[in-house]
Amino acid sequence: MDFTSLTLADISRSYGRRWALNRVSLRCEAGEIVALLGPNGAGKSTLLSVAAALLTPSAGRVKYGEHDAHATPALRQRIGLVGHDLYLYPELTAAENLLFYGRLHRVPDVVRRVDAALERAHLTSRRDDAVQGFSRGMRQRLTLERALLHDPRLVLLDEPFTGLDDASTSALVERLAELRANGRIVLVATHDLEVIDGRIDRAVMLRDGRLVALPPAGGSLRDRYRRLGSQLT
Amino acid sequence: MTLLETIWLVMRKDLLIEFRSREIVYTTLFFAVSVMLVFSFSFVREGVAVEGAAPGILWVAIAFSGTLALGRAFERERQNETLRGLLMSPAERPALYLGKLGGIMLLLVAVELVTVPLVAFMFQAPLFRYPGLMAALLLTGTLGFAAVGTLFAAMLVRTRSRDVLLPLLLYPITVPVIIAGVRGTAALLQTAPDLPMARAWLSMLVFFDVVFVTLALWTFEAVMTE
Numbered sequence: 001m002d003f004t005s006l007t008l009a010d011i012s013r014s015y016g017r018r019w020a021l022n023r024v025s026l027r028c029e030a031g032e033i034v035a036l037l038g039p040n041g042a043g044k045s046t047l048l049s050v051a052a053a054l055l056t057p058s059a060g061r062v063k064y065g066e067h068d069a070h071a072t073p074a075l076r077q078r079i080g081l082v083g084h085d086l087y088l089y090p091e092l093t094a095a096e097n098l099l100f101y102g103r104l105h106r107v108p109d110v111v112r113r114v115d116a117a118l119e120r121a122h123l124t125s126r127r128d129d130a131v132q133g134f135s136r137g138m139r140q141r142l143t144l145e146r147a148l149l150h151d152p153r154l155v156l157l158d159e160p161f162t163g164l165d166d167a168s169t170s171a172l173v174e175r176l177a178e179l180r181a182n183g184r185i186v187l188v189a190t191h192d193l194e195v196i197d198g199r200i201d202r203a204v205m206l207r208d209g210r211l212v213a214l215p216p217a218g219g220s221l222r223d224r225y226r227r228l229g230s231q232l233t
Numbered sequence: 234m235t236l237l238e239t240i241w242l243v244m245r246k247d248l249l250i251e252f253r254s255r256e257i258v259y260t261t262l263f264f265a266v267s268v269m270l271v272f273s274f275s276f277v278r279e280g281v282a283v284e285g286a287a288p289g290i291l292w293v294a295i296a297f298s299g300t301l302a303l304g305r306a307f308e309r310e311r312q313n314e315t316l317r318g319l320l321m322s323p324a325e326r327p328a329l330y331l332g333k334l335g336g337i338m339l340l341l342v343a344v345e346l347v348t349v350p351l352v353a354f355m356f357q358a359p360l361f362r363y364p365g366l367m368a369a370l371l372l373t374g375t376l377g378f379a380a381v382g383t384l385f386a387a388m389l390v391r392t393r394s395r396d397v398l399l400p401l402l403l404y405p406i407t408v409p410v411i412i413a414g415v416r417g418t419a420a421l422l423q424t425a426p427d428l429p430m431a432r433a434w435l436s437m438l439v440f441f442d443v444v445f446v447t448l449a450l451w452t453f454e455a456v457m458t459e
Contacts, residue, residue: 054317077323087318089309091250100246104239104322130253146318 001074003065004030006051006154006185011060012209013046020046021057022209028185030153033176035196036189037214037225038206044189045084047206048156051187052081064154077105080152082160086143090132094123094142097131098149105150117145136163144172148179155179157188161195173199197221207232236331239324243332248339250309257305257340265298265348273355287358288418292411294348295371296378299341300400303382306337307390316390316457326454334383334449341375363421366431370421373438374414377445378407384449388456410445413437 006028013021020043028034036044049055050062053069053076062069069075081087088097098117102110118124121141131139140163148155161169169192176199179186190196203214203221205228212232214224251257269290276286310316319329349371353360360367385402389395417434420427 052321054320074323076321079321081317081321083314083317085314085317087315087321088313089246089250089315090313091253092246096249100242101318101322103242104319104324106323 001067001072002078002153003067003075004153004183004185005063005065006187007061007063008047008051009061009063011047011050011057011062013043013050013055014058019209021050021206023060024206024209024211025060026204026211028187030183030185031180032202033180033186033188033196033200035200035203035221036187036206037191037193037203038189039229042206043209044206045158047211048081048083048158048187048189051154052079052156054081077150078153079156080147080150080154081156082143082147082158084158086139087146088131088139088143091130093128093130094118094121094134095127097142098146101146102149107150113149117149121145137165137168140164141168144175148175153184155184155186157186157190159190160188161190161192169195193220193222193225205229205232236325236328239328240332240335243319243324243329244335244339247306247333247336251336251340257302258343260305261298261302261340261344262347264301265294265344266351268294268297269348269351269355277356282356282358285419285423287352287356287360287422288415290356291349291352291358291360291418292374292414294352295341295345295375295414296404296407296411298344298348299337299375299378299382300403302337302340302344303379303386303403304396304399306333306340307386311390316387320457326457327450329457330383330387330449330453333387334379334446337379337383338376341379342372345371345375358422360418360422362426363428363431366421366428366435367418369435370414370417370431370438373435373442374410374417377410377438377441378403380442380445380449381407381410384453384456387453410438410441413441 008024008026011021011024012019024047038044050057053062064075067075095114095118098114099110102114107113118127123138123142144160160172164172176186197220202216205212205214212228214228218224272290276283349360352358382403385399389398392398413434417431420430
């Protein structure tokens with residue numbers, strides 16, 4: 001089962017009396033990288049959780065292609081999420097973490113895929129070390145491999161550049177381009193505007209739970225983001 | 234991947250983590266032994282235990298230490314949001330629940346392997362007179378308690394006051410299980426053991442297990458989605 005688009009239609013989500021998302025609509029297509037920008041607390045992580053079908057919206061619908069996200073649990077197989085937290089077990093080794101998630105996602109030939117993933121993360125020499133001894137950057141690289149191990153169609157990334165050094169940041173940027181070339185749908189929430197500038201297809205901004213598209217031209221991504229931000233205040 | 238494979242995968246992961254940290258087994262055992270020691274000062278006079286005290290002490294130790302184990306087992310999943318990692322997978326929700334339940338059950342059984350002989354020794358309770366029936370009472374009682382506890386611990390994992398709320402929700406609902414465990418054990422320990430009564434309480438425990446596990450399997454997905 002597969003899909004080629006993500007549709008968020010009139011999504012609202014409240015926590016008590018506070019609206020984290022207010023009638024947000026967004027459509028992303030296969031082979032597209034969409035940046036989700038906005039200040040802290042704007043609702044970016046909530047939007048990613050809703051897109052991943054981890055949170056049920058208070059109103060609105062999430063669709064993977066033509067399928068309703070909550071009615072088709074089998075489609076979870078096609079979603080990869082790098083959250084703010086890393087979803088790694090600190091007591092387990094790098095290889096054990098990937099093997100566990102790989103088996104849970106029914107990845108075929110999982111041992112070979114895990115070896116390849118560890119090599120991509122430059123963690124082959126640390127494969128049998130417990131994750132609790134890893135630096136933030138190493139954990140971040142491992143968690144990216146965890147999220148991509150099962151070859152998801154929809155890739156949701158929440159601050160994926162956090163803790164990465166220059167080399168790892170460049171590697172991740174290249175990986176994003178690869179994902180786009182392979183027809184993946186990539187939605188990335190980030191504050192690292194300079195890193196993604198010129199490497200994304202379009203950007204949208206969340207502010208106070210509302211979604212606004214950034215103009216496609218008119219200076220750097222940072223300039224456009226600032227300009228839109230000041231227009232909205 | 235079949236349901237059983239997923240259950241085993243989750244259970245094995247939990248046991249591997251516990252084998253490396255030994256955190257739950259040590260703290261739970263320490264707590265259970267402390268409870269029994271405190272009771273022994275009150276219920277053992279001049280080397281003789283008060284009649285009928287042992288079943289209550291045994292099940293209080295199991296319930297209290299079980300609550301501790303349940304809290305810690307899910308605290309681990311919360312710390313790095315690994316529970317979300319589990320929920321992102323296409324694995325069936327009932328399998329995830331049963332995997333967590335299986336891991337907790339095995340940990341509690343390991344704790345009982347130490348606490349039961351200790352209760353037998355400290356309170357001169359003939360717990361091994363009918364080992365089959367006693368083991369069945371312990372297993373079914375522990376399963377009923379852990380079935381509800383696993384569901385509530387998972388449900389409360391993201392609430393701030395989960396440590397307070399877990400016992401508040403858990404004990405009122407599992408009271409029938411604890412009572413059945415205590416009465417069944419008491420029927421076995423009395424001077425003239427009442428085997429039909431012990432079997433009747435065992436049947437009650439099996440009934441509670443079926444009801445609690447079914448309800449938990451039914452509600453786990455809805456509870457976890459939020």
